[in-house]
Amino acid sequence: GAVVSQHPxxxxxxxxxxxxxxxxxxxxxxxxxxxxxxxxxxxxxLMATSNEGSKATYxxxxxxxxxxxxxxxLTLSTLTVTSAHPEDxxxxxxxxxxxxxxxxxxxxxxxxxxx
Amino acid sequence: AQTVTQxxxxxxxxxxxxxxLSCTYxxxxxxxxxxxxxxxxxRQMILVIRQEAYKxxxxxxxxxxxxxxxxxxxxxxKISDSQLGDAxxxxxxxxxxxxxxxxxxxxxxxxVQP
Numbered sequence: 001g002a003v004v005s006q007h008p009x010x011x012x013x014x015x016x017x018x019x020x021x022x023x024x025x026x027x028x029x030x031x032x033x034x035x036x037x038x039x040x041x042x043x044x045x046l047m048a049t050s051n052e053g054s055k056a057t058y059x060x061x062x063x064x065x066x067x068x069x070x071x072x073x074l075t076l077s078t079l080t081v082t083s084a085h086p087e088d089x090x091x092x093x094x095x096x097x098x099x100x101x102x103x104x105x106x107x108x109x110x111x112x113x114x115x
Numbered sequence: 116a117q118t119v120t121q122x123x124x125x126x127x128x129x130x131x132x133x134x135x136l137s138c139t140y141x142x143x144x145x146x147x148x149x150x151x152x153x154x155x156x157x158r159q160m161i162l163v164i165r166q167e168a169y170k171x172x173x174x175x176x177x178x179x180x181x182x183x184x185x186x187x188x189x190x191x192x193k194i195s196d197s198q199l200g201d202a203x204x205x206x207x208x209x210x211x212x213x214x215x216x217x218x219x220x221x222x223x224x225x226x227v228q229p
Contacts, residue, residue: 032215038158043206043219057214091158095217102148102167102210104217106160 003027004096006107013084014115021079021110023094029074030096034104035067038091050077084114117142119209121220128197129228135182136192136223138207147211149183149190154222155203163205166190194225202227 003026013019023033032051036044048064050056050071058064066088068080077096081088091111095104118141128134140149151163166174166183174181178198182191194201207220 043221046216049214049216097215102215103162103165108159
């Protein structure tokens, strides 16, 4: 149980375009989802927390207009990188938490390369 | 503010031997949880073990166990009978409070020598 999927796993796009990444909880209802960014050989950096049906809470320094997060249902959250630039190239990981439980389960990640 | 510190950037262990990864943390939360996650080369984050801070008994999952010292704010991971598949980056994390955000350490890269 506790499987989280992400789509796409790989995306290459041109500078200035927008990219949408989906995160789904497959076998549980995720009341809270989290989005992280990870640079090579570094730890995970939390970007934002999203609760189903409400606005996401962004960490300090994360541009909310740049990284749009939508958590429209208990099994789906999306991260849209708007007007992507090469510095947005990174590994993006989502995680999901069920109800009052404490454990976060992670998706496999999405590699974004902006040319 | 919550912090998690992993002081060992890299560790190495012989296959079938035992290795201990260190982690210390600091938190202002009274109710919190501690986790070890494994990230193999695929970069999929995998939960290894979790510990509720209110429980005195150390958590155990097969070959993985923790030494939780609450007063010292220490949470080390012991891997027994190491296997080649254990080679990965290991992250210690703490979570809790209203937001339940996870705070991660910088990771320890574990190599397993055959």
